[in-house]
């Protein structure tokens with residue numbers, strides 16, 4: 001989908017909607033409005049709530065063909081992605097103009113790369129991943145679908161992050177480590193060992209919490 005030719009809706013009008021809307025605006029997308037089951041929420045950067053999730057089929061029938069999911073909860077974001085795909089929406093990649101993305105990286109549908117994030121050569125970013133403000137995903141990292149790399153987190157080279165995991169703000173994962181799916185890395189952690197699926201670790205060096 002080329003920016004400017006199509007209209008896009010933003011799903012969710014909470015905090016994360018701010019950088020999502022701003023990134024869409026800076027990359028020339030036309031925002032039709034936001035969709036949120038709490039229709040009393042305030043407009044986001046001048047864009048109003050135009051209905052709840054029950055309006056998704058009607059909006060698609062009205063010709064809106066793109067959706068950006070502004071929901072931080074990883075499993076919820078993935079489930080909504082499936083629902084939107086089933087309704088015929090496309091899920092464009094969002095990349096803030098200040099993000100540095102290697103031409104040798106691969107980025108899957110619906111992934112969001114926010115301001116000043118870096119994605120290195122041969123890194124692979126899965127569908128609906130959230131690479132938040134200032135995060136660094138270095139060379140040959142793999143971030144599986146729906147994972148969230150929070151602001152300022154650093155993945156050194158060849159790290160693998162499992163699906164739906166949260167890598168907390170300002171944490172560092174040293175090269176080559178594998179973090180299983182559905183894991184949580186606490187803010188500020190230094191991850192020096194592999195982390196099991198579903199585990200929650202934090203501290204320097206990171207240990208189970």
Ligand SMILES: CC(C)(COP(=O)(O)OP(=O)(O)OC[C@H]1O[C@@H](n2cnc3c(N)ncnc32)[C@H](O)[C@@H]1OP(=O)(O)O)[C@@H](O)C(=O)NCCC(=O)NCCS
Pocket residue numbers: 132150151167168169184185186187188189202203209
């Ligand atoms: C790790 C985390 C998930 C724990 O949250 P929680 O379930 O609410 O847990 P609590 O705050 O009750 O803390 C539980 C224990 O973990 C410790 N802990 C919490 N956060 C920690 C951190 N970042 N580093 C080290 N220890 C931490 C607490 O001190 C507490 O220890 P205690 O049992 O000895 O008192 C949360 O603190 C965190 O770091 N989340 C990541 C946030 C983030 O980066 N979000 C991105 C948003 S864009």
